[in-house]
Amino acid sequence: EWLVGGIAEMHDCRELRGLQAYQPHQLGRSPCGSVGLRNMGSTCYMNALLQQLYHVPEFKGGVFGAEVPPEGEERALVRELQSLFGNVQESLRQSYDTASFCRAHDAVGGEPLNVSLQMDVDEYLNILFDKLERGLKGTGRERLLEECFGGKVVNEIVCKEVVRVGDREYGGDKESFKSQREEGFFTIPLEVKHKRSILESLELFVAGETLDGDNKYMCEEAGRKVDALKRLCISKLPAVLILHLKRFEFDFDAMKKVKVNDACEFPLLLDMDPYTLEGIERRERAAA
Known part of the structure; x- marks a missing residue:
């Protein structure tokens, strides 16, 4: 419910734009049906990995099926991943801003994600999976990573x-x-x-x-x-x-x-x- 509400709020029709800035072909979802992830600096490695994970049906379904409360830092990364996947699936916009997803890394222990630092994607995958394993505890999807990968x-x-x-x-x-x-x-x-x-x-x-x-x-x-x-x-x-x-x-x-x-x-x-x-x-x- 909170995820649907968040997507609807993002697409609030009351948002006003000047006529000079109104370019719907640049603002809307791609004709191929995909929604991109905005690069926050040097996060292309993260975006590429998240898009690949999104296209694994079993993993995407497991993320959506995790019972995560709409508040609290303990499962913030899982909640942000649900939001990210939900927007990639349902958004009518061209891309999704991953700033809140990047900030959520700090809430699950360890250092925050440095968006200006290029990282080997395998190194990031290990960090992400470690944080998700902890964040998925108590959500009914504790074995999601093990079952998929x-x-x-x-x-x-x-x-x-x-x-x-x-x-x-x-x-x-x-x-x-x-x-x-x-x-x-x-x-x-x-x-x-x-x-x-x-x-x-x-x-x-x-x-x-x-x-x-x-x-x-x-x-x-x-x-x-x-x-x-x-x-x-x-x-x-x-x-x-x-x-x-x-x-x-x-x-x-x-x-x-x-x-x-x-x-x-x-x-x-x-x-x-x-x-x-x-x-x-x-x-x-x-x-x-």
């Missing part, structure tokens, strides 16, 4: 030598001994420098590194150091997968972040099975 990866260490653990022997012509630890994720970071497509980036993500020589893995179960492969595998894919293309790196000569402008292609249909734990183990069994 939450996946799981396995940190896996595969022993490449024959080891004995208890009464069982691993390796050789038998199954390798593996140590696994599962953790959640919202995004998968991918290297794009010198990569022709995200398929190459995903291959690198799951390739892992060899632990040998002076860097051997101390296998606690076997009680000795062994050659091993340390890698990440996706154990559970989220409903909506967010791939973070790592477009910034730190230049130690200039002592600042620089943009990576390498072209990186992506397919319209992405098969993620080869990068999952199940898919990788299937390929290894077939190659054995």
Whole structure:
């Protein structure tokens, strides 16, 4: 109710404009049906992310469905996100002013959003999701982020030598001994420098590194150091997968972040099975 009232107030027909300033084609909603988000200085990264999140139906519906009171600082960011999504969906204006949304970041703990500072969009996404997780508590949509974007990866260490653990022997012509630890994720970071497509980036993500020589893995179960492969595998894919293309790196000569402008292609249909734990183990069994 408060959201509908706010949109109606913004479109109050009593607003007067001088005839010289009256240019309806510049003030109204775009002919393509979209409403933009106004750049508050250097917030283009934020606007691009919010537009993408708005176009995820499950997430947008969950935000609208959160039971948030019209007042109080604890859930101010969720309330402002509802207002932003509501205006993007229903407004007849060309764009929505995000000033109140930017100010609401300070109300959910931490520093206010500096609108004059350019930020890596993945860095901002982590900040936004952290604040939304806290703001969604007690709204009936506590698991919204997890249900939409939450996946799981396995940190896996595969022993490449024959080891004995208890009464069982691993390796050789038998199954390798593996140590696994599962953790959640919202995004998968991918290297794009010198990569022709995200398929190459995903291959690198799951390739892992060899632990040998002076860097051997101390296998606690076997009680000795062994050659091993340390890698990440996706154990559970989220409903909506967010791939973070790592477009910034730190230049130690200039002592600042620089943009990576390498072209990186992506397919319209992405098969993620080869990068999952199940898919990788299937390929290894077939190659054995």
